Amino acid sequence: MDLLAKYAHFVERHKRMIELGVHDVGVSVDEILSPTRAMIKGRETILAGTNNYMGITFEKECIEAGKRALDTAGTGTTGSRMANGNYAMHQELEAELAAFLGREHVMVFTTGYQANLGMISGLAGAKDTVYLDADSHASIYDACSVSGAQLVRFRHNDPDNLAKRLARANDEGEGGRLVVLEGIYSMFGDRAPLKEFIDVKREYGYTLLLDEAHSFGVLGDNGRGLADEVGLEDEVDFVVGTFSKSIGSIGGFGAGNHPMFDLLRFAARAYMFTASSSPATIATSSEALRQLAARPELRDRLRHNSARLHQGFKDLGLRLCCDVVSPVVAVFVDDEPSAVTMWNALLNEGVYVNLALPPGTPNSTCLLRCSVSAAHTDDDIDKIIAMFANVVATSGERAAE
Amino acid sequence: MAVDDKEIFEELCRLLTPFNTDSIELKPETDISADLNIDSVSVMDFVMEVEDKYDIDIPLNVLSETRTMNDLIEVVRGRISGA
Secondary structure: OOHHHHHHHHHHHHHHHHHOOOOOOOOOEEEEEEOOEEEEOOEEEEEOOOOOOOOOOOOHHHHHHHHHHHHHHOOOOOOOOOOOOOOHHHHHHHHHHHHHHOOOEEEEEOOHHHHHHHHHHHHOOOOOEEEEEOOOOHHHHHHHHHHOOEEEEEOOOOHHHHHHHHHHOOOOOOOOEEEEEEOEOOOOOOEOOHHHHHHHHHHHOOEEEEEOOOOOOOOOOOOOOHHHHHOOHHHOOEEEEEOOOOOOOOOEEEEEOOOOHHHHHHHOHHHHOOOOOOHHHHHHHHHHHHHHHHOOHHHHHHHHHHHHHHHHHHHOOEOEOOOOOOOEEEEEEOOHHHHHHHHHHHHHHOEEOEEEOOOOOHHHOEEEEEEOOOOOOHHHHHHHHHHHHHHOHHHOOEOOO | OOOOHHHHHHHHHHHHOOOOOOOOOOOOOOEOOOOOOOOHHHHHHHHHHHHHHHOOOOOHHHHOOOOEHHHHHHHHHHHHOOO
């Protein structure tokens, strides 16, 4: 039996995509020029789909910190945190993050995916139940599977639907209940209605883990995420975040105030059985965190750019996935062939956005997804709007009046 | 209140209609994902409709072992009666 035979039904779809001009295995960024520019298909392209929210990837101080770490600590740790890969710099970054977040404990993971995998599967076990939002990121779904817990999916951003499910289960079993929410949902850019979910928490009781992957560094007066923005950090038991977006590097973290938090290091297999982050990665992450703390104007700039793109798309009559201004600005497209054709036309015009298709999207929708950066100029944003005007608005993708 | 399998089957067929975009004929032995060519997320969305209709929870762990309409009927029946 050919093990790949089970994917045979994807062959046609894959072929169709290639015929429409999508690259075989993804776009090749031939040369990266800046947080907002790259050479793609031989031309300089505006990047509007990189999640590089703070535009911090080419920051001089971060690069210098990375170079120093390479010179002094070498290219890699060649081991896990539990063995030889626990350098002082890993622990310093955890302490800096704890201070930034105002949390007692932080553990750093090698990727954001692993942070969710490790935290959720570390917290929830076979007797527990995890309640996850229907639109949760794949890392949350995978974490739930790894945990062995009962998994109950509730309707996206629907606290009443969660309450109904918690009420049904109230007399069942002795296990704990973990609810997983996201600060900003990656595809539509919408925020979780945190206050309403916390009203449900007060009524039914559960442990809350908030994944701030797209909101850490981005939302809130202190840049700590959605809970910071709405003033409800004390109600969030555990926070997960990533370094691959606002921090501009790679890695992730879990944080909390539970007195037994550090035992998760021994329970989270995604933490234990993988090599720790390289010295350069830790050094650039630490420096980027300092920049986020010291430069709130980056968040102001991101808000300004997000509002400009949001309004520009609205003025074009495009169907937006989210009514509220968010650094993720996604546009609905009718079907897959149109989405692929438009995405390719946008790339040929000179802007890279994300082509998002089912099953990676909510409700089987097809999307052209932009993520805004603080490093975009007003002119960049206006050019992106103009290219969408040429390619998307002229194709009849206007909001139904 | 006992709900018989035929009633559940008919209700499942009704709830499945918006997801069964190729309008494939539904039988008790139909494999919901494979025969109807529905992706994993759409199967979960369909099951959420079933949960709301019957006011039950069908954990994803149970769903991963549920393939055919018959399997799902059995799950729904069991959950309604609190088994």
